Amino acid sequence: MGEFNVWTSLPAVAPEIGLTILAAVVLLLDAYLPKEKNRARNIAFVSAVSMAVLALTPFIWAPAPNTSELFWGGMVRHDALGQLFDVMILLAGAITVMIAVDDSGVGRRGEFHLIVIIVTLGGCILSSSADLVMIFVALETVSIPLYVLAAFRREDNKSSESGLKYFLFGSFASAILLYGFSFLYGLTGSTQLTAIAAGLNSEIVSGNLVAVLAALLMVIVGFGFKISAVPFHFWTPDVYEGAPTPVTAFVSVASKAGSFAVFMRFLIEAFGLPAVSADATSTLVVIDGQTIQTFWVNLLTVFSILSMTVGNVLALRQKNFKRLLAYSSIAQAGYTLMGLAALQAQSAIGQDIAMASITFYMFMYTFTNLVIFAGIILFVEATGRENIADFAGLQRRSPWLALAMTIGLLSLAGIPPAAGFFGKLFLFQAAVEANLVGLAMIGVLNAIVALYYYLIIIKIMYVDQGIDEDKPLAMPRSYAWVLGITSVVIIILGVIPTPIFDLAQQGAAAVRLAMGS
Amino acid sequence: MPPAVPTEFFVMLSMILFALGAMGVLLRKNAILVFMSVELMLNSANLALAAFARQWNEMDGHIFVFFVMTVAAAEVAIGLALIVAIFRHKQSINIDDLHQLEG
Amino acid sequence: MDILNNWAFVGIFAVMAPVFPALPIVIAWLLRPHKPNVLKSQTYECGVETVGDTWVQFRVQYYIYGLIFLVFDVEMVLLFPWAVAYNRLDLFAFAAGFLFIFLLADGLIYAWRKDVLAWK
Numbered sequence: 001m002g003e004f005n006v007w008t009s010l011p012a013v014a015p016e017i018g019l020t021i022l023a024a025v026v027l028l029l030d031a032y033l034p035k036e037k038n039r040a041r042n043i044a045f046v047s048a049v050s051m052a053v054l055a056l057t058p059f060i061w062a063p064a065p066n067t068s069e070l071f072w073g074g075m076v077r078h079d080a081l082g083q084l085f086d087v088m089i090l091l092a093g094a095i096t097v098m099i100a101v102d103d104s105g106v107g108r109r110g111e112f113h114l115i116v117i118i119v120t121l122g123g124c125i126l127s128s129s130a131d132l133v134m135i136f137v138a139l140e141t142v143s144i145p146l147y148v149l150a151a152f153r154r155e156d157n158k159s160s161e162s163g164l165k166y167f168l169f170g171s172f173a174s175a176i177l178l179y180g181f182s183f184l185y186g187l188t189g190s191t192q193l194t195a196i197a198a199g200l201n202s203e204i205v206s207g208n209l210v211a212v213l214a215a216l217l218m219v220i221v222g223f224g225f226k227i228s229a230v231p232f233h234f235w236t237p238d239v240y241e242g243a244p245t246p247v248t249a250f251v252s253v254a255s256k257a258g259s260f261a262v263f264m265r266f267l268i269e270a271f272g273l274p275a276v277s278a279d280a281t282s283t284l285v286v287i288d289g290q291t292i293q294t295f296w297v298n299l300l301t302v303f304s305i306l307s308m309t310v311g312n313v314l315a316l317r318q319k320n321f322k323r324l325l326a327y328s329s330i331a332q333a334g335y336t337l338m339g340l341a342a343l344q345a346q347s348a349i350g351q352d353i354a355m356a357s358i359t360f361y362m363f364m365y366t367f368t369n370l371v372i373f374a375g376i377i378l379f380v381e382a383t384g385r386e387n388i389a390d391f392a393g394l395q396r397r398s399p400w401l402a403l404a405m406t407i408g409l410l411s412l413a414g415i416p417p418a419a420g421f422f423g424k425l426f427l428f429q430a431a432v433e434a435n436l437v438g439l440a441m442i443g444v445l446n447a448i449v450a451l452y453y454y455l456i457i458i459k460i461m462y463v464d465q466g467i468d469e470d471k472p473l474a475m476p477r478s479y480a481w482v483l484g485i486t487s488v489v490i491i492i493l494g495v496i497p498t499p500i501f502d503l504a505q506q507g508a509a510a511v512r513l514a515m516g517s
Numbered sequence: 518m519p520p521a522v523p524t525e526f527f528v529m530l531s532m533i534l535f536a537l538g539a540m541g542v543l544l545r546k547n548a549i550l551v552f553m554s555v556e557l558m559l560n561s562a563n564l565a566l567a568a569f570a571r572q573w574n575e576m577d578g579h580i581f582v583f584f585v586m587t588v589a590a591a592e593v594a595i596g597l598a599l600i601v602a603i604f605r606h607k608q609s610i611n612i613d614d615l616h617q618l619e620g
Numbered sequence: 621m622d623i624l625n626n627w628a629f630v631g632i633f634a635v636m637a638p639v640f641p642a643l644p645i646v647i648a649w650l651l652r653p654h655k656p657n658v659l660k661s662q663t664y665e666c667g668v669e670t671v672g673d674t675w676v677q678f679r680v681q682y683y684i685y686g687l688i689f690l691v692f693d694v695e696m697v698l699l700f701p702w703a704v705a706y707n708r709l710d711l712f713a714f715a716a717g718f719l720f721i722f723l724l725a726d727g728l729i730y731a732w733r734k735d736v737l738a739w740k
Contacts, residue, residue, distance in 0.1 A: 027727065028729070031730045031732075032733065137584050151602060154602050163602070168548065175559050178558075179561065182562045186565060186568075189573035583698060586694065587694050593690070594691075597683070
């Protein structure tokens with residue numbers, strides 16, 4: 001795989017190195033700390049603070065501006081997009097550890113925090129992978145510990161069941177993905193994504209259009225499962241409902257963000273982008289006169305429409321809060337797929353906005369989902385119930401909790417001043433830039449349908465009469481911090497989205513230029 | 518020296534194994550058999566990778582196979598633990614009995 | 621043509637091979653008398669009769685041992701190429717191998733401290 005310099009390659013994986021050391025340290029802490037009351041709490045504190053500090057490393061060892069260079073012999077890319085995904089996954093890990101601390105049966109066991117660190121490590125590698133081997137290993141580093149986490153409450157029937165379901169469907173999807181990878185390797189003789197694009201464009205592959213499309217389809221099925229897009233979504237509601245709530249929160253953000261990042265990279269780097277102007281060169285892979293991009297763009301457009309519609313319509317009749325969020329997350333995956341479909345834009349700005357809007361959406365979605373799940377954990381720990389109707393009168397029981405959850409729900413619904421508004425706006429803008437006005441219209445219609453069930457919850461919390469209204473909910477300090485910080489981040493992103501979005505756009509331009517278009 | 522077996526034969530075999538595995542996952546009701554079918558699918562991909570690596574006469578495919586084997590071993594460890602956990606609750610590993618979560 | 625000839629042999633073998641073991645069984649089945657009684661139908665004709673259920677449950681402990689064995693078993697898959705290319709490795713690759721072993725040892729220490737290595 002060519003020569004590479006170890007020392008210049010190290011900054012590209014700075015967060016990953018930090019996480020590996022952290023994992024080794026936490027493992028030893030869990031083994032050697034004496035048994036006492038605050039043991040797991042101390043481990044959680046060390047893990048959360050370290051991950052939050054590591055979230056700074058992508059900025060300390062930042063990539064050279066406007067570049068997307070390959071490191072470690074073509075295994076990983078070091079660019080602004082990877083940087084942003086690293087930050088959001090690391091913060092998601094830190095927040096998950098913090099909100100798990102007081103969840104009975106989960107946060108009080110030290111190994112929980114260790115496994116969260118390992119998933120975070122996998123997610124960080126995943127978001128910057130540029131090689132099939134790396135993608136597969138990183139994807140499994142994310143998935144396999146998550147199967148364990150979903151089944152973490154062994155004594156709870158629901159938890160083990162959701163773990164087994166997640167495992168069986170997840171490993172099936174991974175196997176399909178791997179088979180697709182093996183064919184891409186077989187056709188081109190390379191595992192590095194840009195080399196695959198070069199190989200697919202060469203003479204050797206001509207006549208093998210069907211094989212390439214079959215391999216691509218298998219890869220899309222695998223990733224479609226990981227991001228829970230319809231029609232590969234059937235595991236989502238069961239796993240979301242059955243898994244311990246902190247785990248559900250983590251599955252919904254870390255695994256999804258990492259998968260979207262690498263899915264985007266895979267489609268761009270292995271199958272190319274259209275020419276950005278009449279005299280620019282196109283990097284699209286063309287086999288037997290057929291452009292491969294046309295195939296996946298149309299397929300993902302269909303999946304996007306299906307995911308938005310099915311997710312939102314099924315969410316309307318849910319009574320369990322976690323199940324509702326599962327369908328909501330399917331719908332959110334549908335909106336984000338719109339950004340991938342918009343990669344067919346034939347202008348530089350269109351392609352950049354498409355990539356940047358996906359990144360921004362995942363960034364704000366991480367905080368949005370975590371604030372809502374933190375609220376649910378707090379509520380369920382206090383009351384033992386997780387149906388939406390049980391949240392009636394929450395505003396009288398805990399005004400701050402109700403406020404934080406309202407901010408989260410407004411963000412999911414896409415109402416300003418919450419960050420979700422700009423998240424959706426950028427995605428719709430990307431779709432319009434790519435001449436997908438119809439798709440954008442369907443997205444807007446879906447957002448209106450979704451308004452209904454998000455606003456109903458806010459109404460229940462503020463207007464409806466609950467049975468236990470006279471019993472205020474206690475708010476532990478760690479939750480107060482998490483709810484406060486995430487809410488503030490959502491509002492800041494919703495008022496001034498430009499710093500993050502501009503950085504994402506620079507990263508997108510770097511990726512586009514690295515492709516040579 | 519006997520003629521080398523063409524790569525197509527290996528790929529054909531791997532396709533058959535993959536199809537068998539996929540059918541096993543979709544049709545079987547026993548969690549362990551479903552899981553074994555998944556492993557069969559992973560190994561069919563391994564076979565294809567090794568065959569392709571020989572055809573291209575380079576190492577990347579072989580390295581890929583090593584990593585897939587490692588990942589598969591990790592999956593075995595986790596999968597069997599999950600199946601044992603379920604069996605202790607339900608005294609059954611039939612996936613049709615997994616209906617605690619519906620709605 | 622060459623390949624076809626070679627494969628023809630395999631085909632002939634594939635057809636003939638099952639016939640050889642099957643033939644004596646079929647002949648014996650045709651010729652033998654058929655008079656079953658209780659004693660003859662028993663599972664064992666000799667030795668001691670089995671006591672209890674054949675489906676013995678293993679301890680979960682055994683599973684954890686199996687798991688730790690598996691980790692170090694699979695370690696060999698990755699260390700083997702490292703060892704084969706040992707003489708041509710630079711310092712970094714040499715260190716990487718040791719880092720890998722160190723991380724696994726970390727896990728072993730964890731298992732040891734958590735008392736799963738003691739046979740109870």
